[in-house]
Amino acid sequence: MAAVILPTIDAEVPAGGLSIGAVSEATGLSIDTLRYYEKAGLLLDPAPRDPGGRRRYGHDDLDWIAGLIMLRETGMSIADVRRMAELSRVPDTEAERLVVLEAHRERVLAELEHTRAHLTALEKKISAYTAVIALTADHDDDPAS
Amino acid sequence: MAAVILPTIDAEVPAGGLSIGAVSEATGLSIDTLRYYEKAGLLLDPAPRDPGGRRRYGHDDLDWIAGLIMLRETGMSIADVRRMAELSRVPDTEAERLVVLEAHRERVLAELEHTRAHLTALEKKISAYTAVIALTADHDDDPAS
DNA sequence: GCTTGACCTGGAGCGCACTCCAGGTTGCAC
DNA sequence: GTGCAACCTGGAGTGCGCTCCAGGTCAAGC
Structure with a gap:
């Protein structure tokens, strides 16, 4: 579990994206927490799925998660991060x-x-x-x- | 509700001590929290009572509470503050x-x-x-x- | 074809630190 | 002596942020 400090995650993303386990490793967030954040609307969108229905995180997903961690680690509540996500879905x-x-x-x-x-x-x-x-x-x- | 920052509480203690309401005012802790801390063993001893059974906080009690606030505000858990209180009850x-x-x-x-x-x-x-x-x-x- | 491990879902459960409540007592002010 | 605010107790309830669980699916290796 690498401690993520800055808004970049040091994991090369293979074609097809990272599994939830790999993202958990890279971010230090537990798998359950990643699923919880998704369900709670903290991601910009639910993570994309492969044909079998498993999550495959891409570059953009990781970037967003890095920002999310930055907000959480500085004490922003889940509710406020969700508001930020909602706002970020609206253009301009x-x-x-x-x-x-x-x-x-x-x-x-x-x-x-x-x-x-x-x-x-x-x-x-x-x-x-x-x-x-x-x-x-x-x-x-x-x-x- | 004065925000207590340093380990002294700016309230003169009249003879007979302060009521729980006055301590709440002086510390910013709610009355319920003060009772909760007492029940949870975070005080050195339960606050002394007057003949009618009400709490009367003296100087020493306020000093301890100020230290307690210092620990809580720097992120010490209730359990760890209790351990500190337990330790502080033992001489030497x-x-x-x-x-x-x-x-x-x-x-x-x-x-x-x-x-x-x-x-x-x-x-x-x-x-x-x-x-x-x-x-x-x-x-x-x-x-x- | 079978095992195994990583993953899926919906939902329940948990630890923390309060916060609130019901029902009762006390003591001062009029 | 009545009203009222401040206090008392034991215990239930709350909000937050996960964390765990049951029961099932999927994919790769043997």
Whole structure:
């Protein structure tokens, strides 16, 4: 399970596309999750099927999934990703999509800031504990104790 | 509902302590959440009660709750906060607590890094959209179009 | 032709972190 | 002493995001 970080997935797509198992491998999403996302309308379209009815993901599908992962990993809800997908199915909505992405970016920045602030508190607490322990250790290190 | 950021809560504690409503106000935690945390063992001890059976939070209780919020807001699970509370009830476990806090800090840093990486992808996507829209706008702005 | 493993569908189940509810008590204000 | 808001308890319910399951199909290898 390769951890996907950037909006490209490092898997060459053979002619005929990738199986759901291969996509799961490449993205780190479970097979069940991939099916769930499809059913939930998070993909632009259901993945194309081969004659036997199995999913065969192409290049475009992977690109979309990479973007989807980017949104989910930055905390966008399933419902909001679905809205983004719905919007992306409508032609000439680039401006609207941009608005959504920028609003999301703002939320992500705010959340990072929020977490960082609490992290500072955590580090203060760690310092306090370190100080207390240093004192105790002094005591214990006393060869006469 | 004041947003609590640092491990101190800005509310003077009158003699006799604060009601659960006042603590909810001061911390931003809902009354139900405060009761839930208590029942779930996230507090050092159940909040002290007045003769009528109502909760009266003292200084120490608020300090602990502030630390609890710090842990929750940096993504520690309820189960792990409970473990921390259990540990904190045992005397002379400062070193163990420090280990837990430092491990948590590492996780928080990793998660921040992870989110930042995905944020970068998001910003790349935003740039791409901005470029596309600029082109479209050029078109539309053409007085002859 | 048989086995095996990867895949299919619809739907149920789960873990988490609350949130809500019913029915009751308390205590102050008038 | 009546009304009212704030509080109490135990327990049920909720929303989210998966995850698992039963029962079946398909395709490649032996």
